[in-house]
Amino acid sequence: MPSIQSLGIQAAAYHLPARRLSVEDWARAYGAPTLRLDNLRQNGVVYYHDSDDCPTREMAAGAIENLLCKSGISPKAIDLLIFAHTGIGAVGPPLTSISMELKRQFGFSNARALSIGQQNCVSILTSIRIANALVQRESQIRNVLIASSDQIRRSIGHVRPIGDLAMHTDGASALLLSTHCDRNRIASVSSFAEARHHEGPLDRVEPNETFFLSAISVMRRALQAARLSGGDVRRVLPNHVNRPAWTRILEFLRVPRDRLFDANFEKGHAFGSDWIINFVDHGPESGPMLAFSNGLSGCFGAAVVVP
Amino acid sequence: MISVVATSSYVPRRTRSLDELTGRDCLQTSSEEWRESHAYFSEFIGSYGFDEHALVDAIARVDRREIRDSAGFDHVAVEDEMTLPEMCVEASKRILDPGSTPPLSAIVVCQTSADAQFRTNGSTALRLQCEYNLKELAFAVGDHDGVNFFVALSLLASLSEGEDGLSRILLCCGERWREPFPRVLGAYTVLGDAVGSMLLSNKPGEGFRLRGVHTESLHEAGHPWGLLLGSTPLPAADRVADAIGEFLRRHDRSVVDVTCVVPPHVNRRLVLQVHERLGITDTQDSRASFGRHGYLCAADPVVRLHEAFARLAAVHSPRGYILSWGIGLNGTVGCALFEADDNCRSESFT
Numbered sequence: 001m002p003s004i005q006s007l008g009i010q011a012a013a014y015h016l017p018a019r020r021l022s023v024e025d026w027a028r029a030y031g032a033p034t035l036r037l038d039n040l041r042q043n044g045v046v047y048y049h050d051s052d053d054c055p056t057r058e059m060a061a062g063a064i065e066n067l068l069c070k071s072g073i074s075p076k077a078i079d080l081l082i083f084a085h086t087g088i089g090a091v092g093p094p095l096t097s098i099s100m101e102l103k104r105q106f107g108f109s110n111a112r113a114l115s116i117g118q119q120n121c122v123s124i125l126t127s128i129r130i131a132n133a134l135v136q137r138e139s140q141i142r143n144v145l146i147a148s149s150d151q152i153r154r155s156i157g158h159v160r161p162i163g164d165l166a167m168h169t170d171g172a173s174a175l176l177l178s179t180h181c182d183r184n185r186i187a188s189v190s191s192f193a194e195a196r197h198h199e200g201p202l203d204r205v206e207p208n209e210t211f212f213l214s215a216i217s218v219m220r221r222a223l224q225a226a227r228l229s230g231g232d233v234r235r236v237l238p239n240h241v242n243r244p245a246w247t248r249i250l251e252f253l254r255v256p257r258d259r260l261f262d263a264n265f266e267k268g269h270a271f272g273s274d275w276i277i278n279f280v281d282h283g284p285e286s287g288p289m290l291a292f293s294n295g296l297s298g299c300f301g302a303a304v305v306v307p
Numbered sequence: 308m309i310s311v312v313a314t315s316s317y318v319p320r321r322t323r324s325l326d327e328l329t330g331r332d333c334l335q336t337s338s339e340e341w342r343e344s345h346a347y348f349s350e351f352i353g354s355y356g357f358d359e360h361a362l363v364d365a366i367a368r369v370d371r372r373e374i375r376d377s378a379g380f381d382h383v384a385v386e387d388e389m390t391l392p393e394m395c396v397e398a399s400k401r402i403l404d405p406g407s408t409p410p411l412s413a414i415v416v417c418q419t420s421a422d423a424q425f426r427t428n429g430s431t432a433l434r435l436q437c438e439y440n441l442k443e444l445a446f447a448v449g450d451h452d453g454v455n456f457f458v459a460l461s462l463l464a465s466l467s468e469g470e471d472g473l474s475r476i477l478l479c480c481g482e483r484w485r486e487p488f489p490r491v492l493g494a495y496t497v498l499g500d501a502v503g504s505m506l507l508s509n510k511p512g513e514g515f516r517l518r519g520v521h522t523e524s525l526h527e528a529g530h531p532w533g534l535l536l537g538s539t540p541l542p543a544a545d546r547v548a549d550a551i552g553e554f555l556r557r558h559d560r561s562v563v564d565v566t567c568v569v570p571p572h573v574n575r576r577l578v579l580q581v582h583e584r585l586g587i588t589d590t591q592d593s594r595a596s597f598g599r600h601g602y603l604c605a606a607d608p609v610v611r612l613h614e615a616f617a618r619l620a621a622v623h624s625p626r627g628y629i630l631s632w633g634i635g636l637n638g639t640v641g642c643a644l645f646e647a648d649d650n651c652r653s654e655s656f657t
Contacts, residue, residue, distance in 0.1 A: 053350070053354055054354070055354050055355060083450065085449070088347075088421050091449070092351060092354075092355050093348060093351040093352055093355060093357075093421075093532075094419050094420050094421050094484075094488065095419060095452060095530070095531040095532065095636055095637075096355065096530065097450040097451065097452075097635075097637040098450065099450045100450060100451075100524070100637050100638075100639075112522070113450065113524075114448060114449070114450055114451065114458050115447075115448070115449040115450040116446050116447070116448065116449075117430070117446065117447045117449055118416060118430035118431060118432035118433065118445070118446060118447035119430075119432065119433075119445065119446055120430075123446070126444070126446050129444070130446070130462060130466070133465060133466045134462070134465050134466075137465040137466075137468050137469075138465060153350060155346065155350060191443070191444070192442040192443055193433060193436050193442055193445065194442070195433045195434075195436035195437035195440075195441070195442070195445075196437055198392075198429050198430070198433035198434050198436065198437045199429045297429055297430070297433050298433075299433075
């Protein structure tokens, strides 16, 4: 597993649509039984954001606007723009080039633009891994912008919950990675897929008997690549799925329970963007952070960020 | 630098004629697949500001004679049994056994069409990972349709460098356009279904070595469906040719050094104009069967390269450079230069 050390997070931002609906709103609209509602609440689900079927490009643009504002970087300084897409709902109708549309919209005139996908909620971490390899070999790439944007369209609103474990929220995130950024260095990225679950149906959660093993394994590998142990981790940036499971996961990793940043489970599961939302909201940290992503179809990913 | 050590393709036998693709009922069938994908496309078409009825009207008005005589298409390959992930498995199995060693270090997919993903979060990359038991690095490269292959190749050229670089990579490029997605993009081109597969290695010595790859955004194109609705300009042949010529110059080569040119089968007139400006002769040009199968979009460069490599590898000791180029419907151009290694095994390219 590659140790990275070439890129630091210079800035991060996210955008959640203004329209916020409660889990009770969803239950009323789709007729969920009380037991399911109770289970969802127990798993930390409180509300979600609804993009009202606006193109995902617009949410991505919202996150990028926030990012440019926070970082103050000139659009012309972006050398590589990657749109990391989760599933078919994240991109427009075929032949649409969302990265080229964003490049034009924001004047990233010097950026190579492309999309990386097909790893579901782990596509952002996969993109970081690819960006890292590129900056090590192509010295002219110094600033990399990775954006991601996802939604559950109204016509498939019934699949917004992930079983009883979580509730998808619409939203977008943006990361600015720089070779000259000394803080928030990405020390490692680890990912793998239990691809026998490759079909990944949206309307039911496939029983994944190896979930714990896979989740723990991918985080351990990220820690090992960064030459850290669980006890070194100051903050865990989780995905917003299955909050109760984190107690067991952290025990296995030997990370104290109070190091889990769990304030955002109530916001819903913003696909691959959860850990970035947590990175933004948590604020500065004094020690290593462990980020985690897990997608349908058996995709797992983790990263270690060292402040 | 990486080398292409084996290629294969899968092109469906079934075809649909231009007349079938441009009739008034071209976007109307009653299959379950049609209903599912129609719901998806209708939503997206609407949210991106396109009117489905306007698309149907535009298809019915398209100049069929111009498509035949100028663009060079009379029919396209159509897959109606397998989904795209299964087509990719079929093509890749022709160059790779599930238990083959050494194991793959990465799987990369290029596709533009949306297939087999409407009710699932499955993907072609994950399906191939399952087939070849690869848990680690796999991903899809997108957003540049016919140039995705060149974007992927440039990424892989970097990712395979160095001792820790990727050593054995499966690159699978495929398309399957589900109804009611319009296959006719105005009089410019007509989309067909196919998959091209490539096995790449960073151990030189056999196959076709990648000597250079380049992608470039030439102009600000509108949405490709504007080609159908008449609002998107066609690519300018002179700018495409100049980009390819500059690419060759940067690699200290000129057109006369190239044994074989493999163009995209996107539009015959455009290809002729580009080749004329570059001074490419008929003996260098590999487009003898232009238009066969239709324009294969992301799959096009690999399927056409497979045909060219197979022909060249059949020669006892192939020599010279092979130039492949492609064009994206969003205004990008891509080109790659390959050189035959001394050890080209013809059985790897059949």
